[in-house]
Amino acid sequence: MSKTVAEKKTKIGRALILISVLLAVCTAGLGRGLYLSHQRQAEIEEKLRLYQEMQAAQEKKEDEEPEEIIQPAKPVITSDAVSEQLSSIEQLITSEYLYTNAGKYENRNQLSISSMTLDLPLTKKSFVVIYDGRIQAGVDLSGAKIQVNEDTRSITVSLPPSTITSHEIDEDSVQVIDEKDAVFNKNTIDDYNEFMSVQKDEMEKKAAGMGLLKKADEEAKAAILSFLSLLPGMDTYTLTVR
Numbered sequence: 376m377s378k379t380v381a382e383k384k385t386k387i388g389r390a391l392i393l394i395s396v397l398l399a400v401c402t403a404g405l406g407r408g409l410y411l412s413h414q415r416q417a418e419i420e421e422k423l424r425l426y427q428e429m430q431a432a433q434e435k436k437e438d439e440e441p442e443e444i445i446q447p448a449k450p451v452i453t454s455d456a457v458s459e460q461l462s463s464i465e466q467l468i469t470s471e472y473l474y475t476n477a478g479k480y481e482n483r484n485q486l487s488i489s490s491m492t493l494d495l496p497l498t499k500k501s502f503v504v505i506y507d508g509r510i511q512a513g514v515d516l517s518g519a520k521i522q523v524n525e526d527t528r529s530i531t532v533s534l535p536p537s538t539i540t541s542h543e544i545d546e547d548s549v550q551v552i553d554e555k556d557a558v559f560n561k562n563t564i565d566d567y568n569e570f571m572s573v574q575k576d577e578m579e580k581k582a583a584g585m586g587l588l589k590k591a592d593e594e595a596k597a598a599i600l601s602f603l604s605l606l607p608g609m610d611t612y613t614l615t616v617r
Contacts, residue, residue, distance in 0.1 A: 474510075528611060534599065
């Protein structure tokens with residue numbers, strides 16, 4: 376029986392020794408695994424640090440060396456191009472004057488003796504005309520002068536003075552009243568035409584005196600400025616219309 380107990384003790388001892396060896400091996404393996412893991416992490420961190428340093432150096436270099444920006448070429452507008460645009464309009468009507476007027480015509484035959492002038496009796500004739508009219512004023516753009524300065528990127532358009540471009544009488548509005556003929560001097564169509572021609576001249580002077588042409592000048596400048604501003608590339612120039 377003593378022998379059996381001794382054998383059992385021996386087996387137990389060997390088992391304990393084997394377990395101790397296995398534990399030692401496992402512990403050593405675990406330690407080496409942890410060591411390799413820390414080493415790998417350190418390598419990754421070092422590579423990340425180097426990458427960050429390279430990135431920072433590249434950004435600094437870009438800041439010190441500004442990018443070379445290629446500017447697009449500016450458009451070129453010639454005086455011929457501006458003139459072509461203006462010629463498409465030819466005559467620019469910018470202002471008008473509407474009116475109603477009444478005028479009286481009188482005429483009589485006269486006799487001149489030396490330095491004296493005598494009215495002949497029974498020759499006085501007259502009539503009164505009431506009518507509506509319209510006077511228009513504008514600019515003849517064929518007389519415009521154009522200057523282009525590429526150094527200052529400026530375009531100057533000089534317009535001719537405004538003039539009266541049309542004067543129309545509304546024939547439907549004409550009324551001839553208080554017409555009086557003389558025995559020896561009758562009213563004729565020539566009298567009427569001559570009188571209306573004089574009336575038109577007087578009304579044109581009146582319209583000009585009321586600022587029709589000055590207003591037409593200002594309106595023409597504004598219209599041409601707006602029109603030419605629509606040209607492609609005109610926004611790169613300083614446009615002046617005078």
